[in-house]
Amino acid sequence: MNRSRFWVIADVMTNPATQAEFTELRSFRQQAYELFFKRRDSFFELIDAIIQTPNAHSFAELSLAWACTRKWHSLYKAIAEVSYDKDELDSLCLEQIPNTEVIHFAIDVMSVRRMRSETLTQRLYCHGAKREVGGKAVIIGLPYSIVAFSTMRGSSFAPSVNIRRIKPQEKAVEVAVEQGKLVRLLDAVRDGLASGA
Numbered sequence: 001m002n003r004s005r006f007w008v009i010a011d012v013m014t015n016p017a018t019q020a021e022f023t024e025l026r027s028f029r030q031q032a033y034e035l036f037f038k039r040r041d042s043f044f045e046l047i048d049a050i051i052q053t054p055n056a057h058s059f060a061e062l063s064l065a066w067a068c069t070r071k072w073h074s075l076y077k078a079i080a081e082v083s084y085d086k087d088e089l090d091s092l093c094l095e096q097i098p099n100t101e102v103i104h105f106a107i108d109v110m111s112v113r114r115m116r117s118e119t120l121t122q123r124l125y126c127h128g129a130k131r132e133v134g135g136k137a138v139i140i141g142l143p144y145s146i147v148a149f150s151t152m153r154g155s156s157f158a159p160s161v162n163i164r165r166i167k168p169q170e171k172a173v174e175v176a177v178e179q180g181k182l183v184r185l186l187d188a189v190r191d192g193l194a195s196g197a
Contacts, residue, residue, distance in 0.1 A: 011046045031092055035085045042070055042078035049075070093161045094182060097149050105183060106158060107176045109166065116143040122168050145175040147183065 033040060048067035049056070057060045063072035097103060111126035120142075128139030143166040148158035162182060164175050 013044070016122070028092070028096065031087065035088050035092065037083045039078045039082045040084075042074045043082040045070060045079050046075050090162060090182060097161055097183075098151060104153055106148050106150070107145060107179060108148075109143050109145050109172050111141045111143045113139050113141060115139065122164075122167055143172065145172055145179060147179045 040088045049062040049065035052065040059072040126143045145164045146158045146160050147162040150158040162179050
């Protein structure tokens, strides 16, 4: 067994706070798993492989992660054929926001570079740190609008609770407004539950 994995497991077994967080994470994963349908086992293995090997350059490399029990072509099928209940998954992710503290939200756009993916449809010119287009801070890729939250102002730890790809016909502000409505809806539901409505 990998030495660093051993210490993580040992910490989970002996630290009550870590045990509680681990139990909560396991519960979240199980609830999310139930919202996926076809190819969900391979898809969850793919997610774990991405977490374990963030610098992998191919499905073949991802399939070498210790979480993968399948061959690399199963990962292709997982991406192509997986289906899930999007609305329920959105709700599950938003439910992870604590409701006992002041929460600070941030919405930002992040672009994933796809300069060399010429057959990928819906690529856009996006703002980026690289200078790929005309020597300017512009890249070719796919933009995503991300909602994150933090319980402490100025904290660098801000988990994402909603991510939407911005399509060519959409404006980033429009997508952000829709995401903001989801967060407000969650807030309204919680207020209704707290007041007994």
